Amino acid sequence: MTYDDLQHARRVLGLDERASLKEIKSTYRRLAKRHHPDTSRTEELEAIRQLNEAYTVLMDYVTGYRFSFAEGEFYAQRPEERVWKQFEGLM
Numbered sequence: 184m185t186y187d188d189l190q191h192a193r194r195v196l197g198l199d200e201r202a203s204l205k206e207i208k209s210t211y212r213r214l215a216k217r218h219h220p221d222t223s224r225t226e227e228l229e230a231i232r233q234l235n236e237a238y239t240v241l242m243d244y245v246t247g248y249r250f251s252f253a254e255g256e257f258y259a260q261r262p263e264e265r266v267w268k269q270f271e272g273l274m
Contacts, residue, residue, distance in 0.1 A: 215231065
């Protein structure tokens, strides 16, 4: 998988630059229902194929991702916690 493959997969699902696993899965389910061959026209078979390929690429990336437990990354992911830390002990 290349970075371009990953970005293409993200765009197929219509995800932002940052997305949680929950967002990836719920977006995929919503789009899969919309484009499923049983509920859509036959010309949308290409759309479901692309959707499935994109989901596979994203899930391969997510399951192989090495999470950072560094303090800086924690606060980058949860900026509201940085604010709480600033006022820690003042209350």
